[in-house]
Amino acid sequence: MKIGIDKIGFFTPHIYVDMNKLAVARNVEPEKFTIGIGQSQMAVAPITQDSITLAANAALKILDDEDREKIDYVIFGSESGIDHSKSGAVYVHQLLGLNPNARAIEVKQACYAATAGIQMAKGHIVLNPESKVLVLGSDIARYGLDTSGESTQGAGAVAMVISANPRILELENHNVYLTNDIMDFWRPIYSDKAFVDGKFSNEQYIAFFNKVWTAYQEKSGFDLNEMEAICFHLPYTKMGLKALRTVLDDTTEEVRERLLNHYTTSTTYNRNVGNIYTGSLYLSLLSLLEQSEDLKDGSRIGMFSYGSGAVGEFFSGILQPNYRNHLNMKDHKQLFDSRKEVLIEEYEHIFKETLPADGSDIELDIMKDPASICLAGITDHKRQYVNKHS
Structure with a gap:
């Protein structure tokens, strides 16, 4: 039985900061942000x-009435949870009007959690072939104003229907x-900001990639040619490139060029959104699928998931016949086109606005x-969510 991604959707807030302007405001050469780390815009x-x-x-x-009926498992991957007890999945389940006969849980392991959710979803589908699972990777990356991590902030979510x-x-x-x-990266319960050892984290990211890629080749029999x-x-966006370059000497010039070209395409959305933690890998996948014009049905796509602390995984998938017909490209293009740039002063004001x-x-x-679903406030310690179109 084939199991995999049947639908994939993405959302990011309607406002962003231009990284060139952020660099000037922080007395940094713009190329450090736009080339050095490879970011153009940052969602706020x-x-x-x-x-x-x-x-x-x-x-x-991305959901229709059939999905709402057949989804009987919601898995919410996040390191930006809003409650120590109640899962984010329960809130989302209600806001989307899903079948009440469903499981709803939240999973956490830094940026790896959505990948864990997908693997859990696969097991559920094996036992329940008619079911569908909604897997969510949703986060807001915050390091603070004028900090070393500020340029790697971002906000957004990816939703996938696994079936x-x-x-x-x-x-x-x-x-x-x-x-x-x-x-290498952690956030204690008492802190609203993360702690990171940047150099060590970069080293571990690459080390994990090399270890799981080597083991994947041995297990699957596939190499870069496949x-x-x-x-x-x-x-x-430069982080993945650093890892990819460590293995490119093992193949031909033609394969190197293909992988590098596709890598660039896969970073388009991330470059203009920033870091969304659990959803970042799947935003990269979505960027590749929607922006590439030469990906063919039946192509094998490799994926490296990494969550600091740390858990890493390498896995792969096969593009299905006419897969492009089932992407949500029009809505995603409109989402990006409708975003509004905010000036640095506005961004700093928005950043400082926090809940009590x-x-x-x-x-x-x-x-x-302008989003359909918003947080309308807090009453009696309870967050009040509104679906404007329900």
Whole structure:
């Protein structure tokens, strides 16, 4: 039985910062941001968007009535959770009007969580072939104003429907995974900002990639020749390129050129959104599928998932016949085209707007936010979500 990605959707907030202007404001050479880390724009989340609303908006336009009935498992991958007890999946389940006879859970392991969700979904489909699973990767990356990590912030979510007989990508079973207890990036319960050892994290990302890629080759019998493209988790777009370059000497010039060209295409969306943690790998995949004009049905796409702390996995999938007919390219193009640039002063003001930390009630102006699903405020310690079109 084939199992894989049947639908895939994406959402990012309606405002962004130009990285050239951010660099000037921080007295940094613009090329350090646009070339050095490979970022052009950075999505900014208004106070009316959180990990719940981002995920729900990402799924909203890809689901039809059949999906809402057949989805009996919602897996919410995030490191931007809003409650220590209640899962983000329960909120999203209600906002999307899904079948009540469903499981709904939240999973966490830094940027790896959505990949874990997909693998859990595959097991569920094996046991329940008529079911569908909604897997969500949703995050807001915040490091603080004028910090070393500021240029790698971002906000967004990717939603995927996993099912039997998928119409976009069949997931193969040659997965290889690796865990090691390291402190390259972490966020203690008491902190609203992450801690990161940047140099160490970059080294571990590349080390994990080399280990799981080597093991994948041994397990699958495939090498770079069999990969039409490889997508990476992208905390910033140059990170995946650094890892890819470590293995390109093992193949021909033709294959190197193909992989590098596809890599560039796969970073288009990420370059203009920033880091979305759990969704970053799948935003890269979506960018490749929607922006590439020469990907053929039956192509094998490799994927490297990495979550600091750390867990890594390499796996692959096969593009299905006429997969492009099942992408949501028009809506995603409109999403990008409708975004508004904010000046640095506006961005800093928005960044400083935070929800009360003392349990106070607050009402938010959702009319300034064009998204269908928004956070409208907090009442009696409960977040109030609104679907404007329900």
